[in-house]
Amino acid sequence: MNIQVKVNGKSYQADVEPRMLLVHFLRDVAGLTGTKIGCDTSQCGSCVVLMDGVTVKSCTCLAVHANGSSITTIEGLAQDGKLHAVQEAFWNKHGLQCGYCTAGMILTVTELLQRNPKPTAEQVRQGLKGNICRCTGYQNIVRAALAAAEALGG
Amino acid sequence: MFAAKFEYYKVNSVAEALQTLRAHNGAKLMAGGHSLIPLLKLRLARPAALVDISGILDLQGISVDDTTVHIGPLTTHQTIAASEAVARVCPLMAEVAGEIGDPQVRNRGTIGGNVSHADPASDWPTALTALNAQFVIQGTGALHRRVTRTVAAADFFTGALSTSLGEHEILTEIQVPVMNTAQHSAYAKMAHPATFFSVVSAAVVISMSGNRCTQASVVLGGLAPKPVRAASVEEALIGQDLTADNIAAAAAQVSNDLAGEVMGDIYASAEYRRAVAPVEVKHAIYHAAGLAHS
Structure with missing residues (x-):
C-alpha cells in the first residue's frame, strides 16, 4: 500500500506491506534509527514517537495507520542545532x-x-x-x- | 516481530465495514489495534484480512442526554479519561479510563476495541457490567438489510476473549446509564506491575440514603473468564449502614460468588486470586462510600 508520512517535517512516500510496523518504517524506510525497539510488545516505551502531537508506541502501530499523519521522532526535537x-x-x-x-x-x-x-x-x-x-x-x-x-x- | 501477511482494507462507514466483513471470510475489524496488533505479532491471530475502522467518524465521540452516556466505540481511553461530561455523569468511567495501561495505550486504545477483544484481565468489561451498560450492534440480515440489536453487558461478555458479537457484526455504540446523585462508585484493582492488567479488580456502584445502602452493583474482573457479579455481596450490603464492620462482612461474602471458574496463570494462582478478591471488593466499597482507605 502506498503511504505518505511526514516525519520531522519531511515527507516520505513509500509502498509498504500492510503488516509493516511504524517503528520499522521510521528506522528502515526513513532511516531514522533514534527510535529504538526494546520489548516489541508495547510494554517498554523505547519506541515512543509523537503522532499528530500525541505519543504512541510505534511497535504497536502499523505504518499504514500513520498514512497522512505527522510524526516527530527524537531526531526532530532539536531546532537549528539547539537541543529541546x-x-x-x-x-x-x-x-x-x-x-x-x-x-x-x-x-x-x-x-x-x-x-x-x-x-x-x-x-x-x-x-x-x-x-x-x-x-x-x-x-x-x-x-x-x-x-x-x-x-x-x- | 512481524505479523503474518494479511490484506488491508480501510473503510469509512459502518455499511462499508459490514460489506467488507461479508466479502472476506475470517476478516477482523481493527480500531486502535492495541489488542489486535500484539496478537498479530505473536501470530496468535492470523486473519486473512484486516478491516481498519479507525476512520469511521460516526463511531467516535461521547454524547450525554438526560438518562444515558452514548459512547462511540472508537473513542480512546484518553478521551474518556479527559472528558468533563463523563467525569460529571459517570465518574466510574472516568476513573477506570484513567487507570488503563499507560499514556500511550490510552492514546491509541479504544473502548470498543477493548470490549470486543474481551480480555478477562482488562478493566472495561468489569466496569461496564457493574454500570449495566448496553451494547448496540449492527449486522446484516436477510436481503442484506441492516439489522440492529442491543445486548446488555451481562450477555455481551460470554467468556475469555469471547463476546456475543457475530463474525459479520460491528459494535456501533456503548450506552451507559447516567448516575444519579445518590449513586457512588469506585474501582479497585490489583494490577500486575509489568503489564498493568488486573490480577483481581472490583467495580462498585452503590446508592446511599444517608449512610444506608439502598442499592448495590458489585462486579469482579481479572479472576474469571468473564466479569462475575457478586450477588452475595450486593445482597449483604443492601439495607445496611455502610460502617467498616458491615462493609468487611459484606465483602467476605464474595467467596459465595466465586463458585465458578477462577483462573490461575503465570501472574497469580487461582487460590491467590480468591484470597485477594474480598480485599479488592472491600477497598472499592470503602472508596465508593467515601470512607478512608483501610
Missing part, C-alpha cells in the same frame, strides 16, 4: 545511562509537559508509566522532567 528543553534537562540532570530508553522517555515527557506544564514528581512518575529504564532507577529522569518543566516556564 527536555533534551537539555536530561543532559544536565544525567537522566540516562545507556541511553536506550532515552528517546522514548524524552518524547513522553514532551507530551506530558504539553498536557500538564507544571507536574508534580508523582504526576511525572504516573506519566512515565509506559516507559521502562533498566539503568538509572528513574530518580534522575524525574528530576530531568521537573527541570524541563521549570525551564519551559511551567
Whole structure:
C-alpha cells in the first residue's frame, strides 16, 4: 500500500506491506534509527514517537495507520542545532545511562509537559508509566522532567 | 516481530465495514489495534484480512442526554479519561479510563476495541457490567438489510476473549446509564506491575440514603473468564449502614460468588486470586462510600 508520512517535517512516500510496523518504517524506510525497539510488545516505551502531537508506541502501530499523519521522532526535537528543553534537562540532570530508553522517555515527557506544564514528581512518575529504564532507577529522569518543566516556564 | 501477511482494507462507514466483513471470510475489524496488533505479532491471530475502522467518524465521540452516556466505540481511553461530561455523569468511567495501561495505550486504545477483544484481565468489561451498560450492534440480515440489536453487558461478555458479537457484526455504540446523585462508585484493582492488567479488580456502584445502602452493583474482573457479579455481596450490603464492620462482612461474602471458574496463570494462582478478591471488593466499597482507605 502506498503511504505518505511526514516525519520531522519531511515527507516520505513509500509502498509498504500492510503488516509493516511504524517503528520499522521510521528506522528502515526513513532511516531514522533514534527510535529504538526494546520489548516489541508495547510494554517498554523505547519506541515512543509523537503522532499528530500525541505519543504512541510505534511497535504497536502499523505504518499504514500513520498514512497522512505527522510524526516527530527524537531526531526532530532539536531546532537549528539547539537541543529541546527536555533534551537539555536530561543532559544536565544525567537522566540516562545507556541511553536506550532515552528517546522514548524524552518524547513522553514532551507530551506530558504539553498536557500538564507544571507536574508534580508523582504526576511525572504516573506519566512515565509506559516507559521502562533498566539503568538509572528513574530518580534522575524525574528530576530531568521537573527541570524541563521549570525551564519551559511551567 | 512481524505479523503474518494479511490484506488491508480501510473503510469509512459502518455499511462499508459490514460489506467488507461479508466479502472476506475470517476478516477482523481493527480500531486502535492495541489488542489486535500484539496478537498479530505473536501470530496468535492470523486473519486473512484486516478491516481498519479507525476512520469511521460516526463511531467516535461521547454524547450525554438526560438518562444515558452514548459512547462511540472508537473513542480512546484518553478521551474518556479527559472528558468533563463523563467525569460529571459517570465518574466510574472516568476513573477506570484513567487507570488503563499507560499514556500511550490510552492514546491509541479504544473502548470498543477493548470490549470486543474481551480480555478477562482488562478493566472495561468489569466496569461496564457493574454500570449495566448496553451494547448496540449492527449486522446484516436477510436481503442484506441492516439489522440492529442491543445486548446488555451481562450477555455481551460470554467468556475469555469471547463476546456475543457475530463474525459479520460491528459494535456501533456503548450506552451507559447516567448516575444519579445518590449513586457512588469506585474501582479497585490489583494490577500486575509489568503489564498493568488486573490480577483481581472490583467495580462498585452503590446508592446511599444517608449512610444506608439502598442499592448495590458489585462486579469482579481479572479472576474469571468473564466479569462475575457478586450477588452475595450486593445482597449483604443492601439495607445496611455502610460502617467498616458491615462493609468487611459484606465483602467476605464474595467467596459465595466465586463458585465458578477462577483462573490461575503465570501472574497469580487461582487460590491467590480468591484470597485477594474480598480485599479488592472491600477497598472499592470503602472508596465508593467515601470512607478512608483501610
